[in-house]
Each structure stands twice: as C-alpha cells, then as structure tokens.
Amino acid sequence: MNQTTFDRSTIRFQDVTTVIGLEVHVQLQTQTKLFCGCATTFGGQPNTQTCPICCGLPGTLPVLNARALQLAIKTGLALNCEIARHTKWDRKNYFYPDLPKGYQISQFDQPICGAGYLDVSDSKAAFPARRIRLERAHLEEDAGKSLHDESPRGGRSKIDLNRAGTPLLEIVTKPDFRSAAEAKTFLVELKLILGYLGVSDCNMQEGSLRCDANVNLHVACDGEIIATPIVEIKNLNSFRAAERAIEFEAERQFGAWQKSGATINDAPKQTRGWDDNIQATVLQREKEESADYRYFPDPDLIAYHTADAEIESLREQIGLLPAELRTLLTTTHQLKPSDADVIVGQGRGVVEFFLEMAAGCGNSRIAANWVGQEVLRYLNETNTTIEQYPVTVTEFVELLALMSSGQMDQTRGKSVLNEMTESKSGLASAIQKLGFVAVGTEEMRQLAEQLIAENPDLAQQIRDGNVKAIGALIGKARKLNPNANPGVLKTEIQDLLI
Amino acid sequence: MSRLNREIARLSAAEIVQHIAQGNFSATECTQHFLDAIDRANTRLNALITVAGEQALESAAAIDQLVQSKKKLGPLAGLPIAIKDGICTAGLRTSAGSRMLQNFVPPYDATIVKRLKDAGAIVIGKTNMDEFAMGSSTENSCVGPTLNPWATEFVPGGSSGGSAACVAADLAPTAIGSDTGGSIRQPAAFCGVTGLKPTYGRVSRSGLIAFGSSLDHIGPLTRSAADAALILTTIAGHDSQDSTSAMIDSGDYSTALDESIKGLKIGVCREHFGAGLNPEIDIAIQEAIRVLADRGAQIVETSLPQTEFAVPTYYVIACCEASSNLARFDGVRYTHREPGDDLEQMYCQTRAAGFGAEVKRRIMLGTFALSSGYYDAYYLRASKVRRIIKQDYDVALESCDLILGPTTPTAAFRLGKHTQDPLEMYLADIYTVSANLAGVPAISVPCGFSKAGLPIGMQLQGRAFAESTLLQVAHQYQQQTDWHLRRPVF
Numbered sequence: 001m002n003q004t005t006f007d008r009s010t011i012r013f014q015d016v017t018t019v020i021g022l023e024v025h026v027q028l029q030t031q032t033k034l035f036c037g038c039a040t041t042f043g044g045q046p047n048t049q050t051c052p053i054c055c056g057l058p059g060t061l062p063v064l065n066a067r068a069l070q071l072a073i074k075t076g077l078a079l080n081c082e083i084a085r086h087t088k089w090d091r092k093n094y095f096y097p098d099l100p101k102g103y104q105i106s107q108f109d110q111p112i113c114g115a116g117y118l119d120v121s122d123s124k125a126a127f128p129a130r131r132i133r134l135e136r137a138h139l140e141e142d143a144g145k146s147l148h149d150e151s152p153r154g155g156r157s158k159i160d161l162n163r164a165g166t167p168l169l170e171i172v173t174k175p176d177f178r179s180a181a182e183a184k185t186f187l188v189e190l191k192l193i194l195g196y197l198g199v200s201d202c203n204m205q206e207g208s209l210r211c212d213a214n215v216n217l218h219v220a221c222d223g224e225i226i227a228t229p230i231v232e233i234k235n236l237n238s239f240r241a242a243e244r245a246i247e248f249e250a251e252r253q254f255g256a257w258q259k260s261g262a263t264i265n266d267a268p269k270q271t272r273g274w275d276d277n278i279q280a281t282v283l284q285r286e287k288e289e290s291a292d293y294r295y296f297p298d299p300d301l302i303a304y305h306t307a308d309a310e311i312e313s314l315r316e317q318i319g320l321l322p323a324e325l326r327t328l329l330t331t332t333h334q335l336k337p338s339d340a341d342v343i344v345g346q347g348r349g350v351v352e353f354f355l356e357m358a359a360g361c362g363n364s365r366i367a368a369n370w371v372g373q374e375v376l377r378y379l380n381e382t383n384t385t386i387e388q389y390p391v392t393v394t395e396f397v398e399l400l401a402l403m404s405s406g407q408m409d410q411t412r413g414k415s416v417l418n419e420m421t422e423s424k425s426g427l428a429s430a431i432q433k434l435g436f437v438a439v440g441t442e443e444m445r446q447l448a449e450q451l452i453a454e455n456p457d458l459a460q461q462i463r464d465g466n467v468k469a470i471g472a473l474i475g476k477a478r479k480l481n482p483n484a485n486p487g488v489l490k491t492e493i494q495d496l497l498i
Numbered sequence: 499m500s501r502l503n504r505e506i507a508r509l510s511a512a513e514i515v516q517h518i519a520q521g522n523f524s525a526t527e528c529t530q531h532f533l534d535a536i537d538r539a540n541t542r543l544n545a546l547i548t549v550a551g552e553q554a555l556e557s558a559a560a561i562d563q564l565v566q567s568k569k570k571l572g573p574l575a576g577l578p579i580a581i582k583d584g585i586c587t588a589g590l591r592t593s594a595g596s597r598m599l600q601n602f603v604p605p606y607d608a609t610i611v612k613r614l615k616d617a618g619a620i621v622i623g624k625t626n627m628d629e630f631a632m633g634s635s636t637e638n639s640c641v642g643p644t645l646n647p648w649a650t651e652f653v654p655g656g657s658s659g660g661s662a663a664c665v666a667a668d669l670a671p672t673a674i675g676s677d678t679g680g681s682i683r684q685p686a687a688f689c690g691v692t693g694l695k696p697t698y699g700r701v702s703r704s705g706l707i708a709f710g711s712s713l714d715h716i717g718p719l720t721r722s723a724a725d726a727a728l729i730l731t732t733i734a735g736h737d738s739q740d741s742t743s744a745m746i747d748s749g750d751y752s753t754a755l756d757e758s759i760k761g762l763k764i765g766v767c768r769e770h771f772g773a774g775l776n777p778e779i780d781i782a783i784q785e786a787i788r789v790l791a792d793r794g795a796q797i798v799e800t801s802l803p804q805t806e807f808a809v810p811t812y813y814v815i816a817c818c819e820a821s822s823n824l825a826r827f828d829g830v831r832y833t834h835r836e837p838g839d840d841l842e843q844m845y846c847q848t849r850a851a852g853f854g855a856e857v858k859r860r861i862m863l864g865t866f867a868l869s870s871g872y873y874d875a876y877y878l879r880a881s882k883v884r885r886i887i888k889q890d891y892d893v894a895l896e897s898c899d900l901i902l903g904p905t906t907p908t909a910a911f912r913l914g915k916h917t918q919d920p921l922e923m924y925l926a927d928i929y930t931v932s933a934n935l936a937g938v939p940a941i942s943v944p945c946g947f948s949k950a951g952l953p954i955g956m957q958l959q960g961r962a963f964a965e966s967t968l969l970q971v972a973h974q975y976q977q978q979t980d981w982h983l984r985r986p987v988f
Binding site: 052055056057058059060061062063064091093095097100101102103159292294295296299300301302 | 585586592594599602604605606608703704705706707708710711712738739740741742818819821822824825826827828830831832841845865868869870873877
C-alpha cells in the first residue's frame with residue numbers, strides 16, 4: 001500500500017470511476033420445470049407445484065426439459081453469444097433448507113452461452129454508447145423459497161418448493177459499466193430483448209428477473225489506479241433499485257475509502273443487500289474466502305450436443321430485435337430517435353401496429369404521433385397491451401384518411417378515436433354516435449360565401465390583410481354548421497377573399 | 499415341511515410361474531410358503547428389514563383371481579421377489595439400511611419395481627443391506643448384520659447381503675440387488691447364488707437411492723443364470739425417467755441360453771491370479787475353466803493392465819458422488835431429524851446421528867476430494883484413470899468374447915473381521931469394481947466350496963450390452979455343475 005504518498009482528501013468523487021458488473025437471473029418461460037414435469041406458474045398455494053423429483057426425494061432422477069435449453073440458446077443468439085456445441089450439467093453443492101437435493105444443478109465450465117455483448121446507448125445521449133461484454137450465460141435450476149417467521153416470537157420457518165427447479169438463465173457481464181445509469185439502461189434493454197424473444201415474462205415483482213451488481217471504485221492517483229474492495233449488492237428487484245443501489249454504493253465506498261484508504265487487497269469481497277425502505281445497502285456477510293461449491297459433473301444427466309441445424313432454426317425464429325427496429329424507424333421511417341425509442345420500448349406488438357399503420361396511411365410521422373400519443377396513452381391508462389387495443393389498424397388508417405383529406409379535423413379525430421376505444425365501436429358508428437357529418441366541398445364553399453355575405457366588415461378586414469379576422473369569421477361558422485372543418489373553411493375563405 | 503413346500507423350494511423361477519399358471523398351486527400358497535420360511539428364519543439371519551406380508555398376499559390373491567378367470571398372465575405372475583431396501587417401493591418402507599430413512603415410505607415405485615409388479619411378480623419384502631450400499635459385508639446396517647446362511651458366523655457379503663442370503667436360504671426364489679462396486683456379485687459369491695450386474699444404462703436407476711450415480715447398477719440375484727435371464731428380461735430396457743438409460747433394445751434374455759458355447763473365446767486375465775488370491779479359489783476357478791473348455795469354449799490369455807488402480811479410482815469417484823448424493827438427507831423434509839438451536843446445529847446433529855460411521859467416512863472422503871485445490875488431484879485424475887480402465891476392457895474384449903476370473907479373492911470372512919480396518923474391507927472389491935468403472939456387464943456364478951464349506955464364485959465379464967453371452971455361458975456351466983443347486987442348512 002502506498003496510499004501514504006498522497007493526500008486522499010484532495011481526490012473528489014467526480015474524479016473516481018465507478019466499475020460495475022451485473023449478474024442477471026432470468027426465469028425462462030417454460031410450461032414445466034427444468035428437470036421435472038411440474039408447472040412453473042407463479043402464485044400457486046405453497047408446495048402445490050411439486051413432485052418427488054423437485055422435492056429431492058431419494059431415488060428420483062432429473063430429466064432435462066429441452067425447451068429450456070432452446071430458450072437459452074435463443075437468448076444467447078440475441079446477445080451475440082457463442083453457443084456451445086457441447087454443454088453439460090454440474091452440481092453446485094451447498095446446504096440450504098430451500099435447496100432440496102443439497103446441490104443445485106447448474107453449468108460450471110461449459111455454459112450453453114459463451115462470450116457475447118450487448119450495445120447500450122441512451123436516446124437522450126446521457127452517456128456515450130457502450131458495448132457491454134458478456135462473459136457467459138448458463139442454465140440452472142432455481143431454489144425454493146424460505147418463508148421466515150418475522151414476528152417477535154419467531155421460530156418457525158417454512159419452505160415453499162413451488163419455485164424449486166424452475167429454469168433460470170444466469171447472464172454474467174464483464175465489469176464494463178461506468179455508471180448506475182448505464183447499468184439501468186442495460187437492464188431495461190435486456191428486459192426488452194427478452195420480451196421480444198418471448199423467453200421470459202421478466203416480471204421483477206414475481207422474481208422472473210433478478211439482478212446482483214458487483215461494484216467498486218477505481219481512483220487514479222499519480223498515474224496508477226487504486227481499486228476499492230468489491231461489493232456484491234443482492235436483492236435488486238427493480239430497475240430503480242438497481243440504479244439507486246449502485247449510486248448509493250459508489251458514494252458509500254468513496255466515503256469509506258477516504259476514511260480508511262482500504263483497497264481491494266485489504267478487504268475480502270463483501271455482500272450487501274439493498275434495503276428499499278431506508279434507501280441504503282446493508283452489510284449481509286463478509287466472505288473470508290469464496291465459498292467452495294465443490295462443482296463436479298452431474299452423473300445423472302448426459303452431455304448435450306447442440307446441432308448447427310438446431311441453432312440455425314432457433315436463429316430464424318428470433319426476428320428483428322430492438323436495436324435493429326430502432327434503426328429501421330429512424331432511417332426508413334425517418335422518426336426522431338426518441339420517438340423510435342418510445343415505440344420500440346413498448347414491445348414487438350406496438351412496433352408491428354405502428355409499421356402497419358405507417359404502411360396504411362403512407363406517413364410514418366403521422367402514424368408515430370398517433371401511436372406514440374393516443375395509443376400509448378390508452379394502453380397506459382387502461383393498463384392493457386396492444387393485443388387488447390380495441391381499434392384495428394385498418395379503421396385507424398381510415399380515420400387518419402378522413403383527417404388528411406380534410407373531412408375531419410384533429411380535435412374531432414381524437415374524439416372519434418376516444419369513442420371507438422371507449423364503446424369498442426367501429427369507425428362509422430363512432431362518427432354517427434357523435435353526430436359528426438362529413439361536409440362536402442360544395443357545401444363548404446357555400447358556407448364560406450354565406451359567412452362573407454353576412455359579415456361584410458370582417459370580410460373587408462380579411463381583404464385588408466388582418467389574419468386574425470379569418471379566425472373570427474370561422475368562429476361564427478360553428479353556429480351555422482358545427483361539422484365544418486375549420487382548416488378547410490379557412491382555405492375556402494382565403495380563396496374567395498385573397 | 500409339506501410335500502408342496504418341499505416342491506416349491508426346489509423349483510426355478512420359471513417353474514414357479516408355470517405351476518401357478520397351470521393351477522398346480524396358487525400364488526397365495528406360493529407366497530405363503532416363502533412368508534412362512536421368512537417367519538422361521540429371518541429373526542436369525544436378519545436378511546429382510548421389512549416383510550411385506552399383507553401386501554404380498556393381496557398381490558398374490560389378485561394373481562389367483564387372474565388365473566381362475568383365465569385372464570392373460572404376466573411373464574412373472576405369482577413369482578415372489580425380495581427387493582433390496584435401497585430401491586423405492588410405493589407404500590412400503592425403504593430405509594436403505596439407514597437410521598436416516600428408518601421411517602421413509604416412498605410415494606412411488608422404482609421403475610424396476612413397477613415393471614416387476616406389472617409382470618405379475620410379488621414383492622415379498624425389503625432386504626437388508628449396508629447403509630446406502632456402502633460396505634461389502636452387510637454389517638453397516640442400522641438394523642444389524644445379515645448372517646451368511648452357509649455359516650452364520652460369516653458375513654453374507656454386501657452390500658446386497660440381504661438379497662443374497664434370502665435366495666440362498668430359500669426365503670425368496672428371486673431377489674433384486676444393486677451393485678456399485680460389486681454389491682450384487684460379491685454377496686452372490688459369498689452366498690452361493692447367481693448375481694448379475696448388467697451394463698450401465700441397461701436397467702433404469704430411477705427409484706434406486708443413489709450411492710455413486712455413475713457406478714450404480716440394479717440387477718437380479720437368483721438360484722440360476724436362467725432365472726437371472728427371466729428377471730432381466732422384465733427389468734431391462736429404456737426408461738424415460740433415467741437420462742442415463744440406454745436407447746438400445748433389450749429383448750428376451752432367455753432365448754440364447756441353450757445355444758452352444760463352442761468356439762466362444764473366454765479370456766483369462768493374468769491380473770486376476772496374483773498375490774492375495776486364496777489358493778482354494780484359484781483351484782475352483784481353474785476347474786471351472788476346464789469345465790467350459792470341455793464344452794468347447796476356447797480359452798485365451800488376456801490382460802486388464804490397470805486392474806491395480808481400479809480400487810483407488812473407484813473409491814475416489816464413488817465417494818465424491820456419494821458426498822453430493824447424500825446431501826439431501828438434511829433433516830428438513832422426510833428424513834430423521836435431530837433438534838438443534840439453529841439451522842447449522844440441526845444439520846450437524848441430524849447427520850451425525852442419522853448416518854453410520856462408514857457413510858460418514860465416505861462423505862468426508864468425497865467432500866475432501868471435490869474440494870477446491872484437491873479436485874484435480876483426486877476426482878479429475880480418477881476420472882482419467884477410469885477412461886483408461888474402460889479402454890483396457892475395449893482392448894481385452896477385442897480378442898475374446900468374455901473374461902473369466904474369480905469374483906472375490908477369498909470366500910466369506912467372519913463377522914467383525916474387517917470392521918476395524920476399512921481398507922482391508924475395500925480390497926474385497928478388487929475383482930469387481932473394474933466392471934462398474936467400465937460399465938460392462940458381469941455375473942457371478944457359484945463354482946465350488948472352500949474347505950470350511952463356504953461358497954466360491956466365478957465372475958464372467960463381457961462387452962457392453964452382451965448380457966446374453968454372459969447368461970449363456972453361465973447357464974451352460976450350470977448345466978454341467980450342481981454348485982448352484984446346493985442349499986445350506988442353517
């Protein structure tokens with residue numbers, strides 16, 4: 001340690017680099033568990049989705065659910081990972097009451113997905129675009145849940161094994177993040193990709209997506225880098241929690257380092273948990289040395305050989321992913337990056353809705369505006385998905401055509417759309433219900449002539465170049481015919497007077 | 499003993515099935531005969547941990563119903579069978595000889611038990627064994643040792659000592675054992691019965707309480723090779739519940755029994771006749787070789803050069819796997835549980851009280867050998883040696899059809915003789931463990947008696963999935979000899 005050669009108090013927090021790596025556990029959406037036939041649905045009565053195999057009864061043997069492996073390969077391909085042609089299963093041995101066999105079936109040295117990467121950027125350019133390298137992604141079975149009696153009397157703990165044996169994909173990144181915002185963006189993007197792939201429901205409340213972060217600081221001093229002890233933060237069950245926990249931890253570590261000067265060589269790896277209530281990380285345990293899991297190949301399972309044809313067939317099922325769709329929307333469809341981001345961020349269904357609408361109306365920006373504002377507002381307010389949206393693309397396109405042809409103004413168009421979504425009615429009946437009648441070109445000209453004749457003063461002002469007078473004249477039109485499109489009427493008046 | 503009882507005791511498994519089908523005696527009479535025999539002898543021999551009297555008689559009555567109504571009968575209809583206590587039986591206590599599981603009643607049948615029941619066999623009881631199949635004498639059982647029916651101050655071998663003793667003492671006409679390093683063949687040799695360890699993957703392990711998963715095999719212990727073929731035909735074949743189960747068809751193992759062995763090349767391996775082999779055994783084996791040569795078999799010399807490394811290799815791999823396989827016995831769910839002030843104490847007390855000394859010894863050995871820093875030197879190295887041993891078999895079985903040798907270096911030893919020296923006990927497996935490491939099939943056949951009147955076994959080992967050849971040679975040998983027909987007086 002040569003920390004005595006400089007004064008730590010001269011280093012400011014903004015001068016240190018935060019180094020972050022993530023471990024993300026994703027529950028794969030299979031019908032049945034990884035090694036038995038039990039259902040994987042969340043929220044069942046405790047221990048109702050169990051069998052002798054996932055309860056670890058003696059004599060039972062695991063049988064691989066190949067579907068889980070396929071979902072893992074699909075995810076690996078989407079994350080640019082090398083897919084192992086030969087993968088095997090290993091036992092990770094440790095005792096815990098919610099681990100029924102006393103070991104977890106996992107993958108140690110031959111994970112199904114090897115090195116890969118994910119590019120992340122911020123549409124508002126809050127940080128430079130970054131390529132996050134992925135170390136690996138391996139498949140393993142989840143443990144059960146321990147339910148501890150938190151009452152003052154305490155005592156009894158209960159075990160629910162419904163979750164035991166559910167397939168998990170553990171994705172491990174390199175320590176490539178330099179800020180909490182980057183880590184959060186990565187998680188958001190990863191979740192989005194997993195949704196596009198349909199491999200996980202990524203419900204963080206239900207634990208389908210769980211994240212641990214490894215955090216430490218690099219301090220540049222006199223041309224050398226000093227690293228602070230690494231802390232693993234567990235229990236990050238929301239993106240917000242992940243971001244806040246990393247921010248908190250970076251500041252905490254900076255404070256600790258300023259006080260003690262302890263470096264990575266002085267302290268063992270620490271595990272801390274994020275406590276949402278107090279918005280702080282709390283010490284869980286200090287590892288004297290890393291736990292010895294005594295990994296060895298599981299003799300109950302056979303190695304799996306992935307055929308090239310299987311990989312290619314899975315690759316074909318992937319379709320365009322968020323990054324490619326963003327590019328499509330900003331180039332071919334000329335959308336602003338932030339608009340493209342909003343649409344792509346809603347998932348494949350909304351993107352497809354948009355693409356069909358853009359193709360139907362022939363104007364991507366108009367389609368993007370309506371999708372980005374009206375459609376998403378509805379989905380948010382009603383907490384529904386695009387698949388449940390009551391208006392078909394065809395009718396939406398017809399409605400847009402009414403507006404672009406001048407037969408209906410924007411305000412009325414929105415009213416019609418609201419009527420269609422509220423009463424789940426078709427376009428024609430919504431218009432009829434609102435009493436909106438299309439005003440023909442001839443009728444419109446007559447209306448303009450009538451207005452000019454009845455308001456000679458205003459007509460003169462318009463001829464004199466008073467633009468505001470057109471507005472006043474149009475205002476009077478509402479009483480004569482409320483269905484008249486003000487924009488079209490304005491053109492008519494101008495044609496007659498100017 | 500009534501005429502019927504005397505008759506049943508002399509019948510082969512196939513004959514029992516035939517007599518029941520023909521109505522010469524009922525399945526109930528047959529089952530009752532063996533239950534009575536158990537009743538008379540088990541207190542002394544301690545061959546069965548649990549006797550399934552009621553269930554067995556119910557099953558027998560069901561078979562009799564089928565016979566009376568002339569319904570189609572399974573290939574083993576009415577045949578009583580004793581199952582090693584390490585194999586799960588639905589609704590019937592399965593303790594694996596351990597205090598840890600002394601009250602464990604599985605909710606399911608092992609695949610082989612299901613197949614036996616489906617074929618009409620009647621599970622008559624659960625046989626005594628070394629705890630979790632760890633031992634070669636059936637002394638490491640929580641209910642005490644089984645005695646050898648030939649001389650009750652001697653061990654019956656192990657770990658399937660209860661199954662071997664049952665068949666030898668006519669407490670059951672057939673039995674099922676498991677073999678991780680010789681646990682079917684060695685007790686078969688010590689008790690004068692026929693014991694077959696099939697190829698790895700030939701018989702499903704689903705429902706077998708695991709000791710060393712990559713070495714565990716299930717197989718029959720019977721009075722003859724023909725009976726073994728009958729049982730194997732029922733229990734062999736692919737099982738979707740066992741990922742290591744072979745996809746290769748099994749077929750009927752009885753069909754080739756009577757085919758001539760003329761011209762078959764039988765290899766005799768020099769490593770099987772070195773120091774440590776009791777001369778009485780050597781003589782019996784040489785005599786067996788002569789019998790087979792007389793039947794037209796061609797005797798050739800062969801070699802398994804790595805034989806001396808088999809025992810240490812076996813003990814490393816078996817203990818490593820066992821240390822992990824036995825982790826589930828933790829006091830949390832279905833096992834015995836000792837109270838503790840906290841979780842760790844509960845774990846420690848439960849495992850300290852629930853496991854016997856030999857099991858604890860092997861868990862510690864395996865845990866150590868898998869530990870960080872030792873893995874390469876033990877588990878990994880043992881896995882490499884295992885591959886070489888496998889290659890030895892590939893080479894040796896290119897120039898011969900099967901390998902003949904002694905099953906054990908000595909006949910049965912006295913109770914308590916090796917309990918203080920586990921290493922000496924481990925050497926009882928010297929000729930049997932290699933077949934488990936290589937996964938090849940092996941059978942032990944009675945081939946003589948020592949001067950003290952204890953049985954001697956000959957081992958035949960063959961190519962993977964060539965059980966038929968082993969059974970054929972064993973059967974032809976048994977056509978020429980009567981060692982397998984002799985019965986102890988106890």
